[in-house]
Amino acid sequence: MKEHCAIVGAGSAGKFSAGTVNLFKDLEHLIRLAAVMVIAVVAFVILRAAVVPHSFGEYGHYRGDAIGEIAARPVAFAGHDTCETCHTDVADQKKLGKHVVVACEACHGALAKHADDPGSVQPKKLDTAVVCARCHEANSAKPKGFPQVATADHSGGLACDTCHPPHRPKIETAKTAAEGKK
Amino acid sequence: MDTTRRRLLVLLPAAAVAWKFVLAGTPEASPNYTLTGHWWGMLIDIPKCIGCGSCVRACAEENDVPESYYRTWIERYHVTDWHIERPKVESPDGGKQGFPPHADDGGKNFFVPKLCNHCVDSPCTQVCPVGATFVTPDGVVLVDKSYCLGCRYCIQACPYGCRFLNPKTNTAEKCSLCYHRITKGLTTACCEVCPTGARQLADLKNPKDPIHEFLRTHTVQVLKPHMATGAKVFYNGMDGSVR
Numbered sequence: 001m002k003e004h005c006a007i008v009g010a011g012s013a014g015k016f017s018a019g020t021v022n023l024f025k026d027l028e029h030l031i032r033l034a035a036v037m038v039i040a041v042v043a044f045v046i047l048r049a050a051v052v053p054h055s056f057g058e059y060g061h062y063r064g065d066a067i068g069e070i071a072a073r074p075v076a077f078a079g080h081d082t083c084e085t086c087h088t089d090v091a092d093q094k095k096l097g098k099h100v101v102v103a104c105e106a107c108h109g110a111l112a113k114h115a116d117d118p119g120s121v122q123p124k125k126l127d128t129a130v131v132c133a134r135c136h137e138a139n140s141a142k143p144k145g146f147p148q149v150a151t152a153d154h155s156g157g158l159a160c161d162t163c164h165p166p167h168r169p170k171i172e173t174a175k176t177a178a179e180g181k182k
Numbered sequence: 183m184d185t186t187r188r189r190l191l192v193l194l195p196a197a198a199v200a201w202k203f204v205l206a207g208t209p210e211a212s213p214n215y216t217l218t219g220h221w222w223g224m225l226i227d228i229p230k231c232i233g234c235g236s237c238v239r240a241c242a243e244e245n246d247v248p249e250s251y252y253r254t255w256i257e258r259y260h261v262t263d264w265h266i267e268r269p270k271v272e273s274p275d276g277g278k279q280g281f282p283p284h285a286d287d288g289g290k291n292f293f294v295p296k297l298c299n300h301c302v303d304s305p306c307t308q309v310c311p312v313g314a315t316f317v318t319p320d321g322v323v324l325v326d327k328s329y330c331l332g333c334r335y336c337i338q339a340c341p342y343g344c345r346f347l348n349p350k351t352n353t354a355e356k357c358s359l360c361y362h363r364i365t366k367g368l369t370t371a372c373c374e375v376c377p378t379g380a381r382q383l384a385d386l387k388n389p390k391d392p393i394h395e396f397l398r399t400h401t402v403q404v405l406k407p408h409m410a411t412g413a414k415v416f417y418n419g420m421d422g423s424v425r
Contacts, residue, residue, distance in 0.1 A: 049198045053329075059217075062316035066326035067217070073362035076244045077371045106236050106375040110243045135234045135377055139283050141258050141291035142232045146378070150283070 077105050078115035086118070090167055097168035107131050107166070128160040215365045220320040221387040222359055223414030224373070225396060226295055228421075230380035233258060233293035237372035237381060238278040244360060244371035251346045252276035253357040254297035254372055261423045262289040269423035294417075294424050295381060297372070298323060298344040298357035299405060302412030306336035306345060306356075315354065321386075321414060322361055327353040341409045359383075386414070 058064025080103040084091040087104070094100045105111055107126060114121040129151070138148040149155075155162075163171055233256055241247060241254045256277030260270040274281065277293075284291075300323050307315050307323060314330035317323050325336075330353035337345040337354060348355040360370035368374070369383045384393035396402070396418070403420045404413040417424070 046194055046198045056313070059319055060313075060316055062313040063326050063329055066316075066324065066329065067318055067361075069328075070324055070326075070358060070361050071215075071365040075363050075366065075368060077240060077363075077368075077374050079368045079374055101379060102377040103374050105240075106377045110240070110371075134236070134280050135232055137280065137283065139233060139281055140285070141260075141281065141293055143229055146232055148232075 075112050076110040078110075078112040080104050082115045083111070093165075093167040097170055099167060099169055126166075128164075128166060129155075129157070132160040132164075132166070217319040219387060220364075220385050221414075222321050222364060223300060223384045223386050223393070223416065224297070224359070224370075225382045225384050225393055225402075225416050225418065227380045227382070227418045228292060228294060229419040230378045231256070231293040231295055232378055232380075233277060233281045234377065235277045235280045236375040236377060237295060238276050240371040240375040241357075242278070244363075245358065247355075248349060250275070251348070251355070252278075253344075253355070254295060256281075257294045257296060258291065259294060259421065259423060260284075260289050260291050261421065266421070266423040269425075271425075290421065290423075292421065294420070295372075296342065296344070296405075297415060298340075298359070299342055299411065299413035299415045300357075300359055302414065304411060305339040305341060305409075309335040309339040311335065318361075322359045322364075323356070324358055324361060325354050325356060327351060327355070330354050341406055341411065342413075384414075384416070 053063045053065065055064035055066075056062070059067070083104040090104075094102075108123050111121075111123055114123055133151050136148050136151075138150045142148055160166070235256060237254055238252060238256060241252075245253060247253050254276075255273055257271050257273045258277070258281050260272075262270075272281075281293075300317075300321060302317070302321065304317060304323050307317055310316075311333065312329060312331055314326045315323065315336055316326070327348075332347060332352040332354065334347055334354070337347060340356075345354055345356045347353070360368075360372075363370055364383065370381075373381045373383045382393070385391045386393060393416075397416065400418050402416045402418050404416060405424070406413070
């Protein structure tokens with residue numbers, strides 16, 4: 001019985017040591033594999049840092065810096081507040097008539113460049129026969145209360161500013177004529 | 183050979199760090215503007231629109247919109263009697279040059295300006311595969327054109343047809359609600375030039391904005407509410423035929 005046990009014990013011990021040796025024999029392969037994986041992970045992290053923009057994910061799944069870049073675009077229309085800082089006389093004229101609600105650049109066009117450098121950039125002279133008709137040419141889809149005329153019948157090709165001062169369009173001096181037209 | 187490899191391994195992370203600074207981008211353009219302090223939308227008062235096309239022309243000039251493409255446009259509706267399911271809609275050149283007069287044959291005629299609805303749950307941003315379009319913290323849907331691939335998914339996803347592919351840059355483009363203007367305290371180009379006040383920029387987070395009083399006291403709708411996009415362009419006096 002004792003002998004048997006000893007044999008079994010010796011046998012198992014022999015097998016165990018042989019297994020350990022086998023495991024350590026392959027360790028070099030495992031280390032190589034681990035090294036390759038570590039290099040791959042490091043390469044991925046470096047590559048990701050290089051490729052994904054710095055601000056991506058700052059506010060959400062997009063490039064946060066894009067907001068600032070889009071906001072940095074220069075403006076083309078200066079805004080009527082800017083115009084009125086210099087052209088106070090026109091602003092005062094407009095206040096007396098219905099065109100007070102119409103911003104300067106609605107007729108005169110985008111003039112931020114003129115506002116930045118009033119000396120060298122001058123606004124174009126407007127052709128009132130074209131500009132006024134854009135809004136006031138009669139069209140059945142326009143709101144009924146909006147003043148509109150069929151320009152061909154109304155003025156016979158005359159420029160609108162022959163009678164109507166554009167900034168204060170109501171004809172004050174010839175009231176009867178104005179009523180007749182309306 | 184050994185030295186080169188070692189040097190390369192040292193240089194790679196250093197280059198990555200340097201590149202991060204290169205990518206840091208331009209500084210914030212409007213330092214006084216707080217992103218979280220606003221929630222932008224627009225109010226369109228249909229009974230005030232005269233179809234002059236000022237907004238379309240101003241938008242094109244302000245944003246360099248290519249010819250025959252529109253970030254905003256005007257539609258003329260013609261509805262005969264009770265056929266509100268079949269309106270006749272036209273938009274010659276997006277309404278840029280106004281609308282030619284047409285005979286009033288007894289129907290209902292009106293103009294409807296359209297633009298990006300800057301949806302809260304916008305379908306266009308959800309389909310972008312690269313994160314090139316997004317809703318900003320202040321509620322504006324923007325396109326990052328340096329990141330856009332031009333795959334056109336967003337153009338198909340927008341239920342309002344507000345997007346197009348810019349033929350010059352081959353990137354998706356749309357109304358930015360003049361983000362470069364509203365962050366500087368100006369109104370949008372279209373609202374600036376609208377001669378009748380039919381279009382008004384609205385900051386829904388600003389308690390002093392007249393939009394709140396207007397929304398309380400008027401019957402206001404959004405386009406295609408059944409799409410549940412959370413549209414923030416509010417239409418006053420909109421006819422049932424408008425799609």
